Each structure stands twice: as C-alpha cells, then as structure tokens.
Amino acid sequence: MGDLDFGVIARVWPYLLSGLQYTVQLTVVAAIGGVIFGTLLAMARLSSIKPLAMVAAGYVNLMRSIPLLLVIFWFYFLVPVLWQTITGAERPPSIGAERSAYITFVLFEAAYFCEIMRAGIQSIPRGQVGAAYAVGLDYWQSMRLVVLPQAFRNMLPVLLTQTIILFQDVSLVSLLNVTDFVGAAGKIAQRDSRLVEMYLFVAIIYFLLCWLLSWLVKRLQQRIAIVR
Amino acid sequence: MAMIEFQNVSKWYGSFQVLTDCSTSIDKGQVVVVCGPSGSGKSTLIKCANALEPFQKGEIRIDGVSVGAKGTDLPKLRSRIGMVFQHFELFPHLSITENLTLGQIRVLNRSKDEAMAKGMKLLERVGLKEQANKFPGQLSGGQQQRVAIARALAMDPIAMLFDEPTSALDPEMVGEVLDVMVGLAHEGMTMMVVTHEMGFARKVSDRVIFMDQGRIVEDCTKKEFFETPRGPRAQEFLSKILTH
Numbered sequence: 001m002g003d004l005d006f007g008v009i010a011r012v013w014p015y016l017l018s019g020l021q022y023t024v025q026l027t028v029v030a031a032i033g034g035v036i037f038g039t040l041l042a043m044a045r046l047s048s049i050k051p052l053a054m055v056a057a058g059y060v061n062l063m064r065s066i067p068l069l070l071v072i073f074w075f076y077f078l079v080p081v082l083w084q085t086i087t088g089a090e091r092p093p094s095i096g097a098e099r100s101a102y103i104t105f106v107l108f109e110a111a112y113f114c115e116i117m118r119a120g121i122q123s124i125p126r127g128q129v130g131a132a133y134a135v136g137l138d139y140w141q142s143m144r145l146v147v148l149p150q151a152f153r154n155m156l157p158v159l160l161t162q163t164i165i166l167f168q169d170v171s172l173v174s175l176l177n178v179t180d181f182v183g184a185a186g187k188i189a190q191r192d193s194r195l196v197e198m199y200l201f202v203a204i205i206y207f208l209l210c211w212l213l214s215w216l217v218k219r220l221q222q223r224i225a226i227v228r
Numbered sequence: 229m230a231m232i233e234f235q236n237v238s239k240w241y242g243s244f245q246v247l248t249d250c251s252t253s254i255d256k257g258q259v260v261v262v263c264g265p266s267g268s269g270k271s272t273l274i275k276c277a278n279a280l281e282p283f284q285k286g287e288i289r290i291d292g293v294s295v296g297a298k299g300t301d302l303p304k305l306r307s308r309i310g311m312v313f314q315h316f317e318l319f320p321h322l323s324i325t326e327n328l329t330l331g332q333i334r335v336l337n338r339s340k341d342e343a344m345a346k347g348m349k350l351l352e353r354v355g356l357k358e359q360a361n362k363f364p365g366q367l368s369g370g371q372q373q374r375v376a377i378a379r380a381l382a383m384d385p386i387a388m389l390f391d392e393p394t395s396a397l398d399p400e401m402v403g404e405v406l407d408v409m410v411g412l413a414h415e416g417m418t419m420m421v422v423t424h425e426m427g428f429a430r431k432v433s434d435r436v437i438f439m440d441q442g443r444i445v446e447d448c449t450k451k452e453f454f455e456t457p458r459g460p461r462a463q464e465f466l467s468k469i470l471t472h
Contacts, residue, residue: 130280131317135331136307136383145330149321226320227363 008194009201019184020205022098026180027167030105034166035159037106038113043143045118056114063111068169075104076176097176109166116158120151153226160217164210181205230289231256231387231418232277237286239272239442246272247283248442254387254435259419261429261450264439265465270422271314273439274389277420278306291386307335310380314392316372318364324351324375325360328382336383343382350378354408370401377408387418394425424469430454438462 009016044056063071079100080092095103124147132142152159174183182202189198230253239247247269254260262270275281277288279295279302288295293305318327328347332338338346351357354374356367364372373393380388390409394402406428413419413432421428429436429450436453438446440461446453453462 125315125317127313127315127317128319130275131311131313131319133280133303134278134306134309134311134313135379136303136335137331138303141334145334146319150319153321224321227365228320 012188016184019179019181023170023181026170030109031163033106034109034113037110039117041114042117060111060114071108076100097178101173116155120155123154124150156221229256233289235287237283239283246442250444252447257416258434259413260435261433262422262437268439269442270439271391274391274422278309308386310385310388312376312390312393314396316376320364350381354378369397370404373405390421392422
C-alpha cells in the first residue's frame with residue numbers, strides 16, 4: 001500500500017470534474033428526454049389507433065433487443081453515412097460525438113421509460129379516466145391532469161432504478177472518445193500509472209452520487225405521496 | 229321537452245349483446261330510477277348517455293344533441309351532464325378543492341377565484357366545508373361521494389347521471405348521500421339514477437325503469453311500478469329486494 005498516491009486526484013481534479021460534469025449532464029438530459037419521449041411512446045402503445053400502437057411497440061422492442069453499446073456505435077458511425085446516402089450529400093454530416101451521445105441516450109432510454117410509464121398508466125383504474133372524461137376533460141387533459149400525475153407517482157421507484165442504471169451506462173460513451181467521468185479517470189490512470197487510485201475514487205464518487213439520488217427521490221416520494 | 233332521449237339503443241361486446249333496443253326519454257326536471265338485477269345493463273345504459281361507453285345502434289340525444297354522431301364535441305357535451313360513479317372516482321392526487329375546481333377551470337375557463345367560490349358554496353351545501361383542504365383518501369366513503377356530487381354540480385349541469393351512487397357505501401353512510409340527492413330532486417334537477425334504493429324511488433322518482441337482460445322491461449310511473457308491476461321478472465326482483 002505504501003506506493004499509493006492519492007495526491008494525483010487533487011492534481012487532476014479540474015479535468016476529472018469536467019468529466020463528471022458531462023456524465024451528470026448527459027444523465028439528466030437523457031432521463032428527462034427519455035421520460036418525456038417514453039411517456040409519449042407509452043401513450044402510443046396504449047392507443048386505440050392500431051398502426052400507431054404497432055409502430056411504438058416495434059420501436060420499443062427493437063431498442064430493447066439491441067445492446068446499448070451497439071446503439072451507440074450505430075448512431076455515431078452508421079446514421080451519418082445513412083443520412084448521406086438518403087440525402088445524396090457530398091460528405092456525411094458531422095454530428096460530433098457529444099451530440100451523438102445525447103441523441104442516442106434519449107432515444108435508447110425512452111424505450112425503457114416507455115415500458116415503465118405504460119405499466120404506470122395501466123395501474124390507474126379505468127374509472128379515473130371515466131371520471132376525467134365525465135367532467136369534460138379531453139384526452140390530453142385527462143392524461144396530463146389525472147392519469148399521468150398518478151402514474152408517475154406510482155412508478156417513481158422504478159423510474160429511479162432506471163435512472164441509476166442510465167447514470168452508470170453513460171460511462172460507455174468513453175468508447176466514442178467523449179471524456180465522461182470514467183473516461184477522464186481512465187486516461188489519467190493510464191498516463192500516470194495510477195489505476196488503483198483512480199478507479200477506487202471513481203467507484204466511491206459513483207456510490208455517493210447514487211446514494212444521494214436515492215435519498216432525494218425518497219424525499220420527493222414522501223412529499224408528493226397520494227394520501228390513502 | 230325530452231332532456232335525455234334513448235332511441236332503440238343496442239350495444240354489443242364482441243358478439244355478446246348487452247343492450248337490446250332500449251328506448252325511453254327523460255323530460256326536463258324528471259327523476260327516473262333505473263333498476264334491475266345485476267348484469268341487466270343498467271350501468272352500461274347510463275354510461276352510454278354521456279358516451280363513456282360506445283353503442284353500435286340507435287341514437288341518444290342530450291338536450292337535442294346526438295351523442296353518437298361523428299361531429300359531436302364530446303368533452304363539451306359531457307361537461308353539461310354531471311355524473312356520479314359507484315366508486316366515487318375523486319382524483320386522489322388532488323385536494324378536495326382542486327377536485328371541485330379542475331373542470332371549472334380547465335373546461336369552463338372560469339377564473340381560479342370564481343371556481344373556488346363556486347366549489348366552496350357547493351361544499352357547504354353537501355356539508356363538507358371543513359374538509360376543503362383534505363385529500364379524498366382522508367374522507368369516508370359517504371363524504372367522498374358527496375364531494376363527487378358537488379364536483380358534478382360545479383359544472384352547472386343540465387342533467388345528472390347517477391351510477392349506483394350508494395352501492396359501495398357502508399350502510400350508515402347511504403342516508404347522507406341520498407339526502408343530497410333528494411334535495412337535488414326537489415330543486416327540479418333532471419336525474420337518471422341507477423340504484424336499488426327503492427325508498428329513494430318511492431320518495432322522489434317520477435318514473436321507474438326496470439331492466440332485464442339488456443332490455444327495458446318496464447317503464448312506468450312509480451305508482452304503477454310499486455302497486456301493479458306487470459311482468460313476472462319485475463315482480464320477482466321487487467319481492468327479492470323489498471323483503472330485506
């Protein structure tokens with residue numbers, strides 16, 4: 001143990017922090033974007049308009065059957081080429097790895113959030129929808145004001161679990177050479193031969209942040225709980 | 229003038245026919261009680277009246293507006309008819325006042341203050357002014373159902389539909405809900421009430437409809453219904469529920 005040097009963390013702290021910042025940003029954007037797009041997908045899957053339901057189901061099943069790693073590669077390498085072929089542009093558009101990561105994660109997470117929100121919507125008794133309609137609310141109002149607020153509350157613990165998984169999955173973007181938290185720590189670990197120190201530090205920060213997130217959601221859950 | 233009019237309404241769930249040629253009409257200010265054994269289609273019929281259930285044949289008109297027609301603005305139509313459900317169906321994530329003002333603000337575009345004033349007035353009417361800031365889950369069944377009636381009344385409906393409003397209540401709470409309904413009837417509200425409360429039917433109804441196997445079997449004044457029920461099914465039904 002004598003040759004461990006945790007001073008390295010302090011020396012490269014700004015660099016690590018910028019990586020952490022990207023990780024948190026991507027997680028927040030993907031979680032919010034994923035929940036919004038996922039909820040729309042869930043409504044489409046439950047729609048009485050059959051083609052709409054089928055398209056949404058197809059999308060969700062496709063996304064969930066491909067490993068995230070492949071989806072990341074797909075969007076980064078193949079979609080620009082595909083775009084070029086379709087539009088007949090001279091060169092493939094350069095989306096950039098960071099922007100590509102945002103799009104990929106929102107689209108990928110939406111499939112999982114869709115299934116969570118679908119279960120949430122189905123957990124609301126039919127009578128609630130009937131009551132919302134009976135008051136004169138239309139479909140969108142009934143969803144927004146009556147069904148979704150209850151579905152969201154019921155599903156909060158599962159949404160949290162999915163967000164924690166997402167938070168950890170973000171580390172896969174280091175494969176696109178985007179410097180997230182794990183990527184930044186990894187580069188320093190290699191450069192300075194401080195693998196134990198860096199990866200230990202990363203693990204601890206991940207643990208602390210996940211714990212903090214769980215605690216925050218628990219607080220939120222108590223605050224907005226439905227009184228039974 | 230007919231406020232609610234059913235013309236040869238038929239409905240199927242797949243190949244199973246739940247309503248067969250139901251025709252009746254309820255005039256402005258009338259109170260009509262619909263009764264019958266379970267599974268006879270009473271609840272389905274009343275839910276067809278504000279299009280919570282679709283029907284495949286026939287026509288229903290509310291104040292002259294066709295419920296089944298393609299171009300009908302259903303949210304607007306529904307906002308003009310109050311509905312009270314067996315299981316109350318208050319919105320559990322909203323406070324009592326929010327339950328009372330939601331439709332007023334979102335559908336009738338009333339201001340928050342106006343909606344609040346109306347809600348509080350109605351809450352006072354059903355005797356629950358002190359519960360205004362509570363949530364539905366904190367109220368008893370009878371209290372919840374009274375709030376549900378107030379929620380429907382807040383929209384200034386031209387008619388009220390009641391779908392077994394007392395069936396899910398503990399016996400000691402039935403009275404408080406029926407009292408509110410009797411009050412409404414005396415004020416001249418047009419009411420269609422699916423219920424087994426024959427005391428209510430005797431007290432305030434103008435007509436009684438008896439349904440069996442998706443058909444309207446009896447449709448007569450309450451005097452005729454209670455004194456000379458004509459069909460054997462109605463007689464059997466009455467003897468069953470009146471012996472208790």
